[in-house]
Amino acid sequence: MNSQISKRSIKLLYTKLLNTKxxxxxxxFEDWTRLFKQATGYDSNKFKELKELAEDYGFEKSNNILxx
Numbered sequence: 001m002n003s004q005i006s007k008r009s010i011k012l013l014y015t016k017l018l019n020t021k022x023x024x025x026x027x028x029f030e031d032w033t034r035l036f037k038q039a040t041g042y043d044s045n046k047f048k049e050l051k052e053l054a055e056d057y058g059f060e061k062s063n064n065i066l067x068x
Contacts, residue, residue: 007057014059 017029036042 011057011059 017025020026020029
């Protein structure tokens, strides 16, 4: 997924999810994020590749970012 279209699409979707004004969407995404981290032990700080991927997609540095 190195195309500019896919990078922009992923960043736009993620940004829309984080900045939604719809309370149901916000609650659903936050709850899903929490459950995903619990179920998998996911920690973005443990994976160097994920930090590089986040930078490649143009995400600002954040401890709260969830990258797959």
